[in-house]
Amino acid sequence: MADTPIYQLVKDALRAKIESGALLAGDMVPGEEQIAADFNCSRLTAHRALRELADEGLVVRRRRAGTQVAPRDGGGVLIRIPSVREEIEGRGFAYRYELLTRRHAAPAAVIAEALGAAQGERHLNVVGRHWADGRVFQHDTRWINLAQVPAALDVDFSEVSANHWLLENVPYTGVDHEISALAADGRAAEALEVAAGTALLRIERVSRLGDRPITHASMLHPGALFSLKSERR
Amino acid sequence: MADTPIYQLVKDALRAKIESGALLAGDMVPGEEQIAADFNCSRLTAHRALRELADEGLVVRRRRAGTQVAPRDGGGVLIRIPSVREEIEGRGFAYRYELLTRRHAAPAAVIAEALGAAQGERHLNVVGRHWADGRVFQHDTRWINLAQVPAALDVDFSEVSANHWLLENVPYTGVDHEISALAADGRAAEALEVAAGTALLRIERVSRLGDRPITHASMLHPGALFSLKSERR
DNA sequence: CCACGGCATTTGTCTTTACAAATTGAACCC
DNA sequence: GGGTTCAATTTGTAAAGACAAATGCCGTGG
Numbered sequence: 308m309a310d311t312p313i314y315q316l317v318k319d320a321l322r323a324k325i326e327s328g329a330l331l332a333g334d335m336v337p338g339e340e341q342i343a344a345d346f347n348c349s350r351l352t353a354h355r356a357l358r359e360l361a362d363e364g365l366v367v368r369r370r371r372a373g374t375q376v377a378p379r380d381g382g383g384v385l386i387r388i389p390s391v392r393e394e395i396e397g398r399g400f401a402y403r404y405e406l407l408t409r410r411h412a413a414p415a416a417v418i419a420e421a422l423g424a425a426q427g428e429r430h431l432n433v434v435g436r437h438w439a440d441g442r443v444f445q446h447d448t449r450w451i452n453l454a455q456v457p458a459a460l461d462v463d464f465s466e467v468s469a470n471h472w473l474l475e476n477v478p479y480t481g482v483d484h485e486i487s488a489l490a491a492d493g494r495a496a497e498a499l500e501v502a503a504g505t506a507l508l509r510i511e512r513v514s515r516l517g518d519r520p521i522t523h524a525s526m527l528h529p530g531a532l533f534s535l536k537s538e539r540r
Numbered sequence: 541m542a543d544t545p546i547y548q549l550v551k552d553a554l555r556a557k558i559e560s561g562a563l564l565a566g567d568m569v570p571g572e573e574q575i576a577a578d579f580n581c582s583r584l585t586a587h588r589a590l591r592e593l594a595d596e597g598l599v600v601r602r603r604r605a606g607t608q609v610a611p612r613d614g615g616g617v618l619i620r621i622p623s624v625r626e627e628i629e630g631r632g633f634a635y636r637y638e639l640l641t642r643r644h645a646a647p648a649a650v651i652a653e654a655l656g657a658a659q660g661e662r663h664l665n666v667v668g669r670h671w672a673d674g675r676v677f678q679h680d681t682r683w684i685n686l687a688q689v690p691a692a693l694d695v696d697f698s699e700v701s702a703n704h705w706l707l708e709n710v711p712y713t714g715v716d717h718e719i720s721a722l723a724a725d726g727r728a729a730e731a732l733e734v735a736a737g738t739a740l741l742r743i744e745r746v747s748r749l750g751d752r753p754i755t756h757a758s759m760l761h762p763g764a765l766f767s768l769k770s771e772r773r
Numbered sequence: 774c775c776a777c778g779g780c781a782t783t784t785g786t787c788t789t790t791a792c793a794a795a796t797t798g799a800a801c802c803c
Numbered sequence: 804g805g806g807t808t809c810a811a812t813t814t815g816t817a818a819a820g821a822c823a824a825a826t827g828c829c830g831t832g833g
Contacts, residue, residue: 310793310794312815312816312817313816313817314816314817325711326711326713326749327711328711338782338783338784339783339784340783348817348818349817349818349819350818350819351817351818351819352816352817352818354784354785354786355816355817357784358784358785368783368784368785369783369784369825369826369827370782370783370784370785370824370825370826370827371781371782371783371784371824371825371826371827371828372782372783372784372825372826372827373782373783373784374783374784379707379708384620384621384715384717384745385618385619385620385621386618386619386620386621386715386717387617387618387619388617388618388619474612475612478558478559478560478561478612480559482617482619484617484619486719486741487741487763487764488721488722488739488740488741488742488761488763488764489721489739489763489764490723490737490738490739490764504723504737505723506721506722506723506739506740506763507721507739508719508720508721508741509721512617516559528721530720530721530722530739531720531721531722531723543823543824545785545786545787546786546787547786547787571812571813571814572813572814573813581787581788582787582788582789583788583789584787584788584789585786585787585788587814587815587816588786588787590814591814591815601813601814601815602795602796602797602813602814603794603795603796603797603812603813603814603815604794604795604796604797604798604811604812604813604814605795605796605797605812605813605814606812606813606814607813607814
């Protein structure tokens with residue numbers, strides 16, 4: 308016997324109707340009272356099912372107007388970027404982090420702006436590489452906003468990667484990304500051990516606590532060798 | 541007066557404690573009874589607040605063991621890829637779609653496999669370009685699985701982009717992505733109106749209904765000119 | 774015909790009450 | 804000491820009742 312909760316049964320039934328096309332965008336979904344009658348449950352149970360579907364974006368609810376199937380987003384798609392380590396080990400390679408440099412210096416103007424920091428202010432710069440077996444998988448240039456995370460100055464990042472330490476020790480509320488492709492110049496080619504001119508995938512990431520930037524990371528991948536794979540929904 | 545619902549007040553209070561670091565990963569969160577007493581509300585209201593925080597991944601709940609702050613994901617980051625049109629118009633450019641070719645043919649082996657189709661089976665191939673003002677923003681090669689979407693054969697994609705038509709007319713349950721960088725070969729360079737060898741950003745997307753692939757899309761961006769920007773959470 | 778207002782409907786939140794399910798921790802037996 | 808059983812605690816789901824808030828609809832009046 309199915310001991311799946313009733314609200315879940317209701318959700319599944321409605322979801323099936325929507326995904327099968329039996330209910331199209333804009334169509335009215337039965338009201339809470341109606342569903343409660345159909346499934347022989349209380350209005351609260353029907354309400355919960357509809358509310359959760361609304362939270363997931365499948366339906367739109369308005370008082371008095373009732374519930375209708377949400378218009379297909381048309382908009383975007385959510386993808387998940389796994390952590391480097393997860394990505395590498397998921398492909399069956401051995402993971403290794405190598406610290407290249409760690410210095411206390413003033414970042415370039417672009418970076419300073421991204422960090423919301425004053426020009427010339429000194430912050431922490433950590434540069435490292437993530438290896439997949441014998442090949443460089445990612446080159447990681449990170450600036451840590453010392454105004455937000457002064458404790459980072461006391462950390463030696465030779466053992467822990469900056470990414471890892473930050474995740475463990477610094478709370479954040481949001482992350483902004485920018486993904487682009489570029490051709491490797493001399494320095495990048497050397498760092499990644501590829502030929503100059505190779506196409507690289509670059510991910511720039513600013514993590515924030517509220518609206519205060521915590522870190523700026525610039526991650527480079529040899530794009531011809533590896534690719535980021537993301538999952539559904 | 542604040543007419544924000546009580547469960548929301550509870551959520552905000554706990555979220556604040558977690559994000560400020562007052563509660564660290566692994567720390568116990570007060571139980572439902574305790575919260576109900578603290579906020580002078582019913583257990584169900586406290587339950588709803590905790591349940592929603594658990595749905596959002598901030599806390600972990602186990603019967604008898606109680607509720608504790610979830611370990612920081614460490615894992616991945618969710619980003620949102622906006623639709624091409626949204627992306628272009630969001631930057632203030634005029635959007636235009638141009639159909640290049642539309643043919644009924646057998647895809648290459650790799651594509652056929654991604655579509656879950658038999659070798660040599662004919663499907664619908666739609667190739668087009670998305671323009672931002674006078675420049676090519678994206679080149680889009682799409683294969684539509686006719687076993688799943690036979691109706692696509694009757695559509696002339698000169699007016700509507702394939703992406704748009706599919707979103708409007710075909711339900712899907714999941715999308716898989718792969719993002720990579722590559723250097724433009726002759727044909728790609730011509731299609732995107734860039735110099736050969738320019739670094740390109742490529743997004744490959746397979747959309748599914750259940751586990752049956754609907755479409756395979758290969759999207760190329762001139763990476764030096766444009767980049768994808770994603771939003772928080 | 775149009776503008777305004779009130780009414781009825783539908784969703785949103787909350788309380789109280791109840792029982793089920795999971796799991797920890799302790800008592801218990803061997 | 805080690806494994807097993809049992810009970811208490813905590814979360815999960817549900818019902819019924821109640822009132823609040825939003826808003827589409829219709830009727831009224833101009």
